[in-house]
Amino acid sequence: MRRLAALLPLCVCWSLACGPSEREPGSPDHEADDTEAEENATGAASSESAGASEDPLPEGPPPLDDSPSPARSSGSRSFDIASWANQRGIEAKLDAVERCEPAQVGDKPEDSLFCYRVAAARKGYESRIIALYVVRGKTLAKAFELPLSVSLEGEREKPLVELAPQPEEEGKSVVFSEIGTSCDDALSRADADHPDDPAAAKAKKAAITDICRRKGRYRWMGGTLRRVGAP
Numbered sequence: 542m543r544r545l546a547a548l549l550p551l552c553v554c555w556s557l558a559c560g561p562s563e564r565e566p567g568s569p570d571h572e573a574d575d576t577e578a579e580e581n582a583t584g585a586a587s588s589e590s591a592g593a594s595e596d597p598l599p600e601g602p603p604p605l606d607d608s609p610s611p612a613r614s615s616g617s618r619s620f621d622i623a624s625w626a627n628q629r630g631i632e633a634k635l636d637a638v639e640r641c642e643p644a645q646v647g648d649k650p651e652d653s654l655f656c657y658r659v660a661a662a663r664k665g666y667e668s669r670i671i672a673l674y675v676v677r678g679k680t681l682a683k684a685f686e687l688p689l690s691v692s693l694e695g696e697r698e699k700p701l702v703e704l705a706p707q708p709e710e711e712g713k714s715v716v717f718s719e720i721g722t723s724c725d726d727a728l729s730r731a732d733a734d735h736p737d738d739p740a741a742a743k744a745k746k747a748a749i750t751d752i753c754r755r756k757g758r759y760r761w762m763g764g765t766l767r768r769v770g771a772p
Contacts, residue, residue, distance in 0.1 A: 625654070626681065633681045635674070644673055647684070647761055650712035652676035662694040666748045669697065671706065673766060685766040687717070687755050691748045702727040702749050704756050714760045714769075724753035 622641050626633035629652060635641070637658060644653040653675045660668045672686035690703035702724055704717045722730075727749045735742035759766040 622654070629676055631676055631679050631681055635681065638672075639669075641674075644706075644712075645708045646673060646712045646715055646766070647675050649676065650708075653684075653712070654681070655706060657689070659697060660688070664744060664748075665694050666745075667692050667694050667697050668748075668752075669700070669703075675764075684764060685759075688752055689717075691752050701731075701745070702752050704752060712761065714758055715766055716758050717756050719753075719756065724749065724756070727753070 620641055620643075622633050622635070635656060638656040639658055641654045641656040643651075644655040645651070646655075647653045653673060656672050656674060658670050658672070660670050668688040669690045669692075670686055671689040673684045674681045675684045676682075689705075690700040692698075692700045700721070702722055703720055705720045707716045707718065708714070709716060728746055731745040731749060732742050734745065755768075757768050758770050760769045
C-alpha cells in the first residue's frame with residue numbers, strides 16, 4: 542500500500558504533462574487548422590455554385606408567330622357555289638364561269654352573286670365579263686352583265702384596263718370604276734405602243750374605250766342594274 546500511494550502522484554504528474562492540451566489561438570498549429578477549415582468551406586461552396594449553374598433553365602413559352610396570315614379574297618376560287626345554292630334550296634345553273642363571289646346587291650343582297658367569265662377573243666383582244674345572278678323562286682337567274690376588262694389575246698392576267706364593282710347603299714347601287722391603270726393612261730399608252738401603226742393604235746383604243754364607257758354608277762331598278770351617271 543505504501544508503494545502504491547507513492548506511485549499515485551507520479552501518475553497524476555505524467556497525465557498532466559503528456560495528455561492532450563488545447564492549442565492557444567495564434568499558435569502555428571491553430572492557424573493551420575483554421576486555414577484547412579476555410580479551404581474546406583470554400584470548396585463546398587464552389588461545388589454548390591457549380592452544381593447550380595449546370596441546372597437547365599426553365600423553358601419559356603414558344604415565341605409567338607406574328608407573321609401576317611395570308612389574305613383570302615371573297616372572290617377566290619374556293620367559294621363553294623353548290624353549298625351556297627343548297628343552303629337556299631335552289632339549283633345553280635351557270636354559264637362556264639371562272640369564279641363567283643357574294644355580290645350583296647338587289648332586293649335581297651344576301652341572295653346574289655357576281656360571277657366572272659372570259660369572252661371569246663375578237664380581233665386579238667379578250668374581255669372578261671362580270672354577271673350578276675340573283676335568286677328568283679327556286680333558280681339562280683342572271684340579272685345583269687357587262688365587260689369588265691380587256692387584254693391582248695393570251696394575256697388576260699395583264700389587262701389594258703380593268704373595272705371593279707363596289708356595292709353601295711346597302712346593295713341598291715353599284716359603282717364600277719378603274720383599278721390599276723386609269724382609262725386616260727390606257728388610251729395614251731395605246732398611242733405610245735404603236736407610234737408607226739395608226740390602225741393598230743386605233744384598234745387598241747377602241748377595245749379600251751368599250752370598257753371605259755361602262756364605268757359609272759348603276760342603280761338596282763326593275764330587277765336589274767341600270768346606269769344612272771358617273772361614279
